Amino acid sequence: MGSSEKPFRIGVVAPGGVLTDHGLLERISAFVAGAYEGRVELLIHPQCRLADGHFAGSDTQRLSALVEYGNREDIDAIWFLRGGYGSNRIASDAVPQLGAPARRKKWLGYSDVGFLLAALHRAGIGTVAHGPMPVDFDRPVRGREAIGRALAWLVDGHPASLETSERAETPKLALNLTVLSQLLGTPLEPDFSGRVLMIEDVGDYLYRYDRFLFHVTSNANVRRCAGIREGRLIADENPTAVFSTPEGGVVADWCRRSGIPYLGAADIGHDSDNKVVPFR
Amino acid sequence: MGSSEKPFRIGVVAPGGVLTDHGLLERISAFVAGAYEGRVELLIHPQCRLADGHFAGSDTQRLSALVEYGNREDIDAIWFLRGGYGSNRIASDAVPQLGAPARRKKWLGYSDVGFLLAALHRAGIGTVAHGPMPVDFDRPVRGREAIGRALAWLVDGHPASLETSERAETPKLALNLTVLSQLLGTPLEPDFSGRVLMIEDVGDYLYRYDRFLFHVTSNANVRRCAGIREGRLIADENPTAVFSTPEGGVVADWCRRSGIPYLGAADIGHDSDNKVVPFR
Numbered sequence: 001m002g003s004s005e006k007p008f009r010i011g012v013v014a015p016g017g018v019l020t021d022h023g024l025l026e027r028i029s030a031f032v033a034g035a036y037e038g039r040v041e042l043l044i045h046p047q048c049r050l051a052d053g054h055f056a057g058s059d060t061q062r063l064s065a066l067v068e069y070g071n072r073e074d075i076d077a078i079w080f081l082r083g084g085y086g087s088n089r090i091a092s093d094a095v096p097q098l099g100a101p102a103r104r105k106k107w108l109g110y111s112d113v114g115f116l117l118a119a120l121h122r123a124g125i126g127t128v129a130h131g132p133m134p135v136d137f138d139r140p141v142r143g144r145e146a147i148g149r150a151l152a153w154l155v156d157g158h159p160a161s162l163e164t165s166e167r168a169e170t171p172k173l174a175l176n177l178t179v180l181s182q183l184l185g186t187p188l189e190p191d192f193s194g195r196v197l198m199i200e201d202v203g204d205y206l207y208r209y210d211r212f213l214f215h216v217t218s219n220a221n222v223r224r225c226a227g228i229r230e231g232r233l234i235a236d237e238n239p240t241a242v243f244s245t246p247e248g249g250v251v252a253d254w255c256r257r258s259g260i261p262y263l264g265a266a267d268i269g270h271d272s273d274n275k276v277v278p279f280r
Numbered sequence: 281m282g283s284s285e286k287p288f289r290i291g292v293v294a295p296g297g298v299l300t301d302h303g304l305l306e307r308i309s310a311f312v313a314g315a316y317e318g319r320v321e322l323l324i325h326p327q328c329r330l331a332d333g334h335f336a337g338s339d340t341q342r343l344s345a346l347v348e349y350g351n352r353e354d355i356d357a358i359w360f361l362r363g364g365y366g367s368n369r370i371a372s373d374a375v376p377q378l379g380a381p382a383r384r385k386k387w388l389g390y391s392d393v394g395f396l397l398a399a400l401h402r403a404g405i406g407t408v409a410h411g412p413m414p415v416d417f418d419r420p421v422r423g424r425e426a427i428g429r430a431l432a433w434l435v436d437g438h439p440a441s442l443e444t445s446e447r448a449e450t451p452k453l454a455l456n457l458t459v460l461s462q463l464l465g466t467p468l469e470p471d472f473s474g475r476v477l478m479i480e481d482v483g484d485y486l487y488r489y490d491r492f493l494f495h496v497t498s499n500a501n502v503r504r505c506a507g508i509r510e511g512r513l514i515a516d517e518n519p520t521a522v523f524s525t526p527e528g529g530v531v532a533d534w535c536r537r538s539g540i541p542y543l544g545a546a547d548i549g550h551d552s553d554n555k556v557v558p559f560r
Contacts, residue, residue, distance in 0.1 A: 244333025
């Protein structure tokens with residue numbers, strides 16, 4: 001982009017969990033200013049600083065911020081600040097309120113935000129992708145790489161940001177496993193038919209991932225997918241019992257049980273290596 | 281029952297989690313022998329002593345024990361030893377293998393065993409109930425009361441064992457909230473239409489119960505239920521964030537959001553007060 005062009009404007013909203021360290025907002029703004037020298041502008045909605053227990057403000061406040069920035073003509077993309085929990089509580093109400101400007105936008109995030117990614121994709125709103133969020137800036141290692149990858153996709157659609165286990169044109173979705181389970185049968189459920197489904201998760205016991213996989217791979221819509229690719233499933237150590245991992249792991253095992261093709265690894269997860277997966 | 285009658289035979293199998301303290305099997309047998317003076321016989325399947333990591337034996341071993349005892353003519357009831365995790369992995373395979381003797385039986389358990397209770401009820405196999413299990417004997421307080429309540433229902437169908445918030449003839453189901461969520465959309469899903477649905481849970485964060493409630497109350501089949509009754513939802517303390525509990529609690533909140541009647545409390549839960557809820 002030439003210096004005479006208007007900057008690429010990225011709106012940041014927090015549809016789920018509360019941000020505890022507000023200093024992140026200054027650090028990420030400074031990083032973007034330094035990296036893009038004024039060609040990219042980060043518009044951080046004041047809602048990102050709100051707290052309502054677990055949430056970044058009440059449902060009404062989070063919904064309002066999302067709809068406001070989603071519908072702004074002068075904002076080119078929405079970058080979800082972080083996951084946590086709560087986007088499921090506003091996603092159904094957000095979709096019908098998003099107009100034409102929302103449909104021209106890119107939308108990027110992962111984890112809990114998957115509820116919104118699924119709902120937006122289902123409704124055909126904009127270009128939706130699973131990938132790093134501002135909160136990844138503070139990861140102990142290579143957080144800036146993750147952030148740079150997200151920005152390169154948001155601003156330039158840079159191919160180096162993409163997850164490459166599947167061709168770019170392959171229909172695909174990427175979702176947190178817990179989120180995927182919890183949106184099945186709800187108004188947020190997207191169509192999996194013929195699509196590669198990539199999953200990842202963090203912060204739960206392996207037996208619970210096994211249970212989520214039972215749920216997900218038993219679902220008729222999911223069974224119409226082209227196959228499942230396994231992102232990082234990062235399990236907590238269980239203090240009471242060790243799960244006996246089947247040969248090849250739990251994802252391959254449930255693919256075998258359900259007849260869904262197991263396609264191997266996907267380079268996504270709750271870490272700095274998390275690549276961008278645009279939904280198609 | 282007169283002393284000349286043959287004893288009431290209760291088969292014990294473990295479709296899910298491993299039993300770590302095998303001494304329970306002797307304690308519960310001695311308790312039953314003492315309480316019923318030979319009128320009731322506990323047949324503990326050797327499978328209850330098996331271990332395969334998290335599970336009480338492999339899927340094949342657990343399935344085989346369940347089908348064997350379920351089909352025995354000389355066993356009057358099946359009392360599931362404990363929950364844990366794993367009955368979902370064998371429930372679909374078990375149902376078609378259960379014949380006429382299984383349909384004359386009572387089946388009792390709760391927690392993870394809910395996957396099987398739901399599958400049996402859906403298939404019209406026997407009299408299925410949510411209630412205490414042998415493992416409750418070792419609860420720190422009033423474990424024997426819980427066990428006595430379960431036996432009184434199994435052996436005599438005693439009305440004092442029943443949960444009484446609803447009339448006995450009211451169609452109803454009781455399930456662990458996590459189990460309920462994870463069986464929706466699977467071949468185990470029962471028909472909720474017109475039935476009172478009682479839920480309970482333990483051992484997870486409140487925000488995850490909120491997420492399960494979003495999932496469950498968004499489901500079209502669940503929305504056809506007559507209403508939800510709230511058993512004990514025992515939440516772990518969350519080290520990272522405090523969930524802001526809405527007025528009236530999360531169950532009432534999701535009932536309000538979804539239009540499902542909130543019917544108040546149900547006297548069920550992971551504790552010694554857990555009453556028996558026969559499915560209808």
